[in-house]
Amino acid sequence: MTAPMTDDLIQYLLRLGDSAMVQAQRLCQWCGRAPALEEELALMNVGLDLVGQARNWLEYAAELSADGRDADHLVFRRDERAYRNLLLVEQPNGDYALTILKQFFYDAWHFAVLQGLAHSSDERIQAIASKALKEVTYHLRRSGEWVERLGDGTEESRQRMLAALPQVWRYTVELVEADALEQRLFHSGVIGNPEQVALDWQTQVEAIFERATLPVPPAASHFYLSGRQGVHSEHLGLLLAEMQFLPRAYPDATW
Amino acid sequence: MYAQLVETGVKRLKTLDEMSEQERAFQERIDAEIKIEAKNWMPDAYRQTLIRQISQHAHSEIVGMLPEGNWVTRAPSLKRKLQLMAKIQDEAGHGLYLYSAMETLGADRDTEIERLHSGKAKYSSIFNYPTLSWADIGAVGWLVDGAAIVNQVVLQRTSYGPYSRAMIRICKEESFHQRQGYEILLTMMREGNQAQKDMVQDAINRLWWPSLMMFGPSDEHSPNSAQSMAWKIKRQSNDELRQRFIDQTVPQLELLGCTAPDPELKWNAERGHYDFGQIQWDEFYEVLKGNGPCNQERVATRRQAIEDGAWVRAAAVAHAKKKANKNAA
Numbered sequence: 002m003t004a005p006m007t008d009d010l011i012q013y014l015l016r017l018g019d020s021a022m023v024q025a026q027r028l029c030q031w032c033g034r035a036p037a038l039e040e041e042l043a044l045m046n047v048g049l050d051l052v053g054q055a056r057n058w059l060e061y062a063a064e065l066s067a068d069g070r071d072a073d074h075l076v077f078r079r080d081e082r083a084y085r086n087l088l089l090v091e092q093p094n095g096d097y098a099l100t101i102l103k104q105f106f107y108d109a110w111h112f113a114v115l116q117g118l119a120h121s122s123d124e125r126i127q128a129i130a131s132k133a134l135k136e137v138t139y140h141l142r143r144s145g146e147w148v149e150r151l152g153d154g155t156e157e158s159r160q161r162m163l164a165a166l167p168q169v170w171r172y173t174v175e176l177v178e179a180d181a182l183e184q185r186l187f188h189s190g191v192i193g194n195p196e197q198v199a200l201d202w203q204t205q206v207e208a209i210f211e212r213a214t215l216p217v218p219p220a221a222s223h224f225y226l227s228g229r230q231g232v233h234s235e236h237l238g239l240l241l242a243e244m245q246f247l248p249r250a251y252p253d254a255t256w
Numbered sequence: 257m258y259a260q261l262v263e264t265g266v267k268r269l270k271t272l273d274e275m276s277e278q279e280r281a282f283q284e285r286i287d288a289e290i291k292i293e294a295k296n297w298m299p300d301a302y303r304q305t306l307i308r309q310i311s312q313h314a315h316s317e318i319v320g321m322l323p324e325g326n327w328v329t330r331a332p333s334l335k336r337k338l339q340l341m342a343k344i345q346d347e348a349g350h351g352l353y354l355y356s357a358m359e360t361l362g363a364d365r366d367t368e369i370e371r372l373h374s375g376k377a378k379y380s381s382i383f384n385y386p387t388l389s390w391a392d393i394g395a396v397g398w399l400v401d402g403a404a405i406v407n408q409v410v411l412q413r414t415s416y417g418p419y420s421r422a423m424i425r426i427c428k429e430e431s432f433h434q435r436q437g438y439e440i441l442l443t444m445m446r447e448g449n450q451a452q453k454d455m456v457q458d459a460i461n462r463l464w465w466p467s468l469m470m471f472g473p474s475d476e477h478s479p480n481s482a483q484s485m486a487w488k489i490k491r492q493s494n495d496e497l498r499q500r501f502i503d504q505t506v507p508q509l510e511l512l513g514c515t516a517p518d519p520e521l522k523w524n525a526e527r528g529h530y531d532f533g534q535i536q537w538d539e540f541y542e543v544l545k546g547n548g549p550c551n552q553e554r555v556a557t558r559r560q561a562i563e564d565g566a567w568v569r570a571a572a573v574a575h576a577k578k579k580a581n582k583n584a585a
Contacts, residue, residue, distance in 0.1 A: 026329060029325075029328045029329045029337075029341065030329055032321060032322075032324075032325030032328050032329075032344055033318075033321045033322045033325040033557060033558070033561065034325075034557065034560070034561045034564075035561060035565065036561070036562075036564065036565020036566075036568035036569060037565060037568070037569055038318065038348055038351055038352055038355070039352070040565075040568075041318075041321070041344075041345075041348040042345055042348045042349060042352070045341050045342075045344055045345035045348065046345060048341055049338060049341050049342060049345065052334060052337055052338055052341065053338065055334075056334045056338075072334060073333050073334055076334060077332070077333070096564070097564075097565065097568045149575065150571055150572050150575040150576075151568070151571050151575075153575055153578065154570070154571025154572065154574045154575040155567065155570050155571045155574045157567045157570070157571070158567055158568070158570070158571030158574075161567070243329050243330060244329060244330065246330050247330060247331075247332035247390055248332055248333070251449065251451060251452070253449060254332075254448060254449055254451075254452055255443060255447040255448060256332040256333050256336055256390070256440075256443065256444070256448075
């Protein structure tokens, strides 16, 4: 692999790993506060899958970087400007309508991305993605069902979904717009076609929203922030401050 | 996690002669170690005692998630985060199948949860203590799950079939949690710096006595034990179980290189057991009454979760109805 190609790959692996990690951290914040015991189980279950996936992606990124950092170092010692996660997943949980919408938009994107990665020319990526795809198939089914229940449930649940939608919709722009790095990785066969991801995501959202009797807003457009460039919303810094507390406070400690 | 101090509502044991024919058949079945199943006849007091005990146990699993949730967002490594998340998930699962076991007795989960939120139902008093450092997560796994296992291993032979089977499954997972908890502490003691070692000793200092209290009052102050023992809901006395826990835990404490906050703790060769100091029962009863350091927060958090989630559950029910109607049409 050429050096610029490796750099692209490392950046892309950070995007995948960081998004999974930040989404899992948000799920951890629900612990003991979910609307039903069954949901406590489901939220923790999805979170566990995502931390496991994050570890796989970041271990690979660390090996390619070969600068002495490991996956734990990448998770617990990087500043927010170095994080490459989607803006969507760093947004606060809000109520369950917001949490479910975030999860669904992420899952629909995640599923489409992993489908492409399961055919990657890179064997390591192919293996990680194939395993993750099984997990995310369940995540997407679950969150899609919840969107349907809450959209087409009671008047209150519908109003809450309609209120949550504009709060997170603008962050979906990152799910459907590929940057130059992703185009390069696609042309070298490492990742799937970004246009296909965008199409699959849109199709999935439209199908579930129709069942949920929710309106699909017009496509979100780009504005200033970019998780891929490490230009985040103000929420990520606080999330990391909490998550990274111990390794930062005791830099020489083994846990 | 488990229940302590369960009312039986019975003042004294009946002899076989005093029992009705049904009661006698029931007691003889228990004496013969045949499990009672949901469809079998049982005295109402037996049923109510079990509902109280299993629901306390289930509530303990759920409330027990909160002191761990306090650190799950701050676990110090990917490995520790995965372990703690898996443990919390297991506990939610334990809660679910304990509530299911309880429902086989005709009790209703929502009603019992309501009793928890109104302060009428109890849960293990240990969860009313705060988790103040990462070492507390290790100490909770080691001491609290450890104490729970000592109790639950015996409960695998409890007379009510569904409860006994739930216990068998729960015990397997709890043993795993206990080993992980101990390993957290061992790593901090063996590979950690001074600050980490201090955290471990501090966690043990704070959680040692409350863990011993988990077995409930001494036998002489445990008025409900005799009936629970006769029904074989309970199989060994509080003091016996506490002693077993101490005997198995002290060598592990020494291996850590830590001490217990009990100057009277020492091996008694004559008894073949460790002697230990006086437990502060005043503190136990205060915590049980609701005056522990975190009682208000724990119950308030649980109540808030269920209240905030009411619209979500209502939506799920409404949607299921709509779907059923559509399918019927």
